[in-house]
Amino acid sequence: MIKKIQILTPDLLEELSQIWLQANLEAHAFITDTYWRTNYQVFQELLPTADLYVFSHQNQILGFLGLVDTYVAGLFVNKEVRGTGIGKRLVDEVKQERDILSLSVYEKNQAAYHFYLTQDFVKTGECLDQATKEKEYQMTWKKNG
Numbered sequence: 001m002i003k004k005i006q007i008l009t010p011d012l013l014e015e016l017s018q019i020w021l022q023a024n025l026e027a028h029a030f031i032t033d034t035y036w037r038t039n040y041q042v043f044q045e046l047l048p049t050a051d052l053y054v055f056s057h058q059n060q061i062l063g064f065l066g067l068v069d070t071y072v073a074g075l076f077v078n079k080e081v082r083g084t085g086i087g088k089r090l091v092d093e094v095k096q097e098r099d100i101l102s103l104s105v106y107e108k109n110q111a112a113y114h115f116y117l118t119q120d121f122v123k124t125g126e127c128l129d130q131a132t133k134e135k136e137y138q139m140t141w142k143k144n145g
Contacts, residue, residue: 002093005052016064017044023076030108031132053093055086065090072103091119099143107135
């Protein structure tokens with residue numbers, strides 16, 4: 001079940017932060033663990049500024065998507081349930097609310113890049129993430145084309 005979070009409690013903030021950290025450590029092995037652990041507090045400060053969509057099953061959060069206006073700031077799914085359609089369902093949920101979506105994905109995260117291609121996002125540019133020195137692709141999805 002997908003739920004848009006109205007009130008971000010301290011417990012929920014901690015649970016989402018743990019999912020964020022674990023997913024980043026697993027998906028971005030090309031970036032040092034120290035980078036993600038150092039940015040943990042920054043993430044916790046930024047999370048309340050996003051619209052949060054949480055996928056849960058039997059009261060367990062399995063993934064979430066953070067949206068800032070039309071920018072997908074992050075999509076995180078627990079490793080055990082990746083590839084089961086949770087990410088697609090979260091993306092489909094925000095597609096119903098927006099006419100355009102954009103995001104950035106690391107070039108080396110080919111699994112995520114190809115996932116977004118299957119969700120009708122198109123690559124619109126490239127840049128270097130100054131914090132990590134890793135190449136990122138910018139991608140955009142537009143309703144009806």
